[in-house]
Amino acid sequence: MNETVMVLIRTFGILAALLSVGGLLIWLERRLLALWQERYGPNRVGPFGLLQVVVDMVKVLFKEDWVPPFADRPVFVVAPAIIVIVTLLSFAVVPFAPGLAVIDLNIGLLFFLGMSSLGVYSVALAGWASGSKYSLIGGLRSSAQMLAYEVFMGLSLMGVVMQAGSFDLARIVEAQQDTWFIVPQFFGFIVFLIAGIAETHRLPFDLPEAESELVAGFHSEYSGLKFGLFFLGEYLGITLISSLVAVLFLGGWQGPWLPPLAWYLAKTFLFIALFILIRATLPRPRYDQLMAFGWKVCLPVALLNLLATGAFVLLKG
Amino acid sequence: MLSILKSLWTVLVTMFRKRVTIQYPEERPYLPPRWRGRIILSRDPDGKERCVACHLCSAACPVDCIALQAAEDETGRRYPAFFRINFSRCIFCGYCEEACPTYAIQLTPDFEMGEYLRKNLVYEKENLLISGQGKYHGYSFYRVAGLAVGGKDKGEAQNEEKPVDVKSLLP
Ligand code: SF4
Numbered sequence: 001m002n003e004t005v006m007v008l009i010r011t012f013g014i015l016a017a018l019l020s021v022g023g024l025l026i027w028l029e030r031r032l033l034a035l036w037q038e039r040y041g042p043n044r045v046g047p048f049g050l051l052q053v054v055v056d057m058v059k060v061l062f063k064e065d066w067v068p069p070f071a072d073r074p075v076f077v078v079a080p081a082i083i084v085i086v087t088l089l090s091f092a093v094v095p096f097a098p099g100l101a102v103i104d105l106n107i108g109l110l111f112f113l114g115m116s117s118l119g120v121y122s123v124a125l126a127g128w129a130s131g132s133k134y135s136l137i138g139g140l141r142s143s144a145q146m147l148a149y150e151v152f153m154g155l156s157l158m159g160v161v162m163q164a165g166s167f168d169l170a171r172i173v174e175a176q177q178d179t180w181f182i183v184p185q186f187f188g189f190i191v192f193l194i195a196g197i198a199e200t201h202r203l204p205f206d207l208p209e210a211e212s213e214l215v216a217g218f219h220s221e222y223s224g225l226k227f228g229l230f231f232l233g234e235y236l237g238i239t240l241i242s243s244l245v246a247v248l249f250l251g252g253w254q255g256p257w258l259p260p261l262a263w264y265l266a267k268t269f270l271f272i273a274l275f276i277l278i279r280a281t282l283p284r285p286r287y288d289q290l291m292a293f294g295w296k297v298c299l300p301v302a303l304l305n306l307l308a309t310g311a312f313v314l315l316k317g
Numbered sequence: 318m319l320s321i322l323k324s325l326w327t328v329l330v331t332m333f334r335k336r337v338t339i340q341y342p343e344e345r346p347y348l349p350p351r352w353r354g355r356i357i358l359s360r361d362p363d364g365k366e367r368c369v370a371c372h373l374c375s376a377a378c379p380v381d382c383i384a385l386q387a388a389e390d391e392t393g394r395r396y397p398a399f400f401r402i403n404f405s406r407c408i409f410c411g412y413c414e415e416a417c418p419t420y421a422i423q424l425t426p427d428f429e430m431g432e433y434l435r436k437n438l439v440y441e442k443e444n445l446l447i448s449g450q451g452k453y454h455g456y457s458f459y460r461v462a463g464l465a466v467g468g469k470d471k472g473e474a475q476n477e478e479k480p481v482d483v484k485s486l487l488p
């Protein structure tokens with residue numbers, strides 16, 4: 001009985017924290033982008049413009065929720081929910097601190113990979129159900145991009161799994177007691193980071209929603225709360241990938257002096273900031289360049305890394 | 318690859334540069350005196366209206382937002398009976414100021430003209446007229462023009478010779 005209550009509190013606490021982080025990231029991103037462009041960003045509403053989040057929320061909620069008559073209604077409505085749900089589900093396996101996770105799954109990493117692959121359905125279905133050509137092109141691009149980047153996203157993580165000897169994220173963190181995996185698995189880290197950016201379709205890999213050519217890509221036809229859900233999904237995705245980079249390569253909650261949760265948060269924040277910095281810096285590549293980069297550079301690097309790690313583990317073992 | 322890291326670094330250190338934004342209502346931008354903002358009608362050094370109602374400004378205006386009607390007082394001095402500028406159409410091009418032969422119409426560095434009602438943007442003469450001379454001091458059109466007007470006869474303007482009886486020039 002007591003156990004159940006604890007689990008419930010933990011689950012809903014994490015859920016509430018994640019949702020508010022998703023909202024705050026909008027503010028953070030706008031402020032950071034402004035900082036890197038010699039501007040201020042939203043700084044009027046509340047202290048440091050923090051209440052901007054609330055104002056934006058209210059605006060999104062009260063916007064007309066319009067479903068175009070040519071859209072495939074049920075699919076159109078379900079699509080934005082998918083991305084939020086699968087991203088939130090992925091968080092279930094992330095260990096925030098020792099014992100602070102929704103579930104301690106022994107195939108945690110596989111679960112994450114599966115869930116993040118499901119995320120593409122959201123984008124592809126949204127593109128399809130919108131019934132407009134821009135959305136469809138956005139959806140198509142995203143499917144092709146996901147296919148390409150999903151492959152080596154998984155492969156890049158296998159090095160970590162080999163060295164830790166487990167798919168369980170908590171075990172992986174514990175295996176980094178002495179050295180963080182960013183040292184032996186440096187190439188895996190780079191490839192996973194790139195794949196992670198592509199997975200959340202952030203700039204420079206935001207081809208599915210390239211504003212300059214596709215209006216807004218797969219969410220061109222969305223408005224109001226549904227559009228807000230896509231946004232939330234995107235920011236949750238950033239948080240998820242950043243957390244995983246921190247957990248898999250930077251030793252998660254490990255670190256001296258500070259409490260474990262603080263270490264986890266600091267590392268995650270570092271990568272969220274990196275995501276935004278990358279957005280502030282890099283231009284969007286052409287579509288063929290994106291695909292060529294994925295298949296011809298990242299995939300071979302991931303495979304070679306896997307090979308080297310395998311040899312290393314065999315020799316040592 | 319290296320260039321990507323370099324540009325990431327460049328963007329990151331931008332953080333420590335001074336921000337270019339001016340926090341407008343608290344901080345004011347510097348506007349040079351010849352900035353083209355709200356239009357005024359000025360007066361000459363004697364405190365009389367400079368405008369001689371020549372219609373050149375309204376002819377020059379590309380959006381036709383100036384309306385005026387000429388009138389003449391008992392001394393023969395021309396002035397506008399009404400002078401109306403519709404600021405909801407004005408594009409602040411400054412052509413009226415360039416066309417004006419008397420420095421009467423001038424643009425000023427004031428841009429805070431927001432109104433809730435569009436019709437409040439139509440300024441009449443009493444809204445436009447100021448009590449000073451604006452940007453150009455000491456200029457009075459009637460004092461330099463060779464025109465007989467209220468108390469000043471031909472040949473009495475600045476730098477003007479007395480009129481000559483042409484018949485006396487005959488050989
Ligand atoms: S500034 Fe240009 S548009 Fe405005 S009144 Fe003068 S001539 Fe017309």
Ligand code: SF4
Nearest residue numbers: 368369371372374417
């Ligand atoms: S403002 Fe100047 S240009 Fe316009 S009518 Fe008066 S004198 Fe003429």
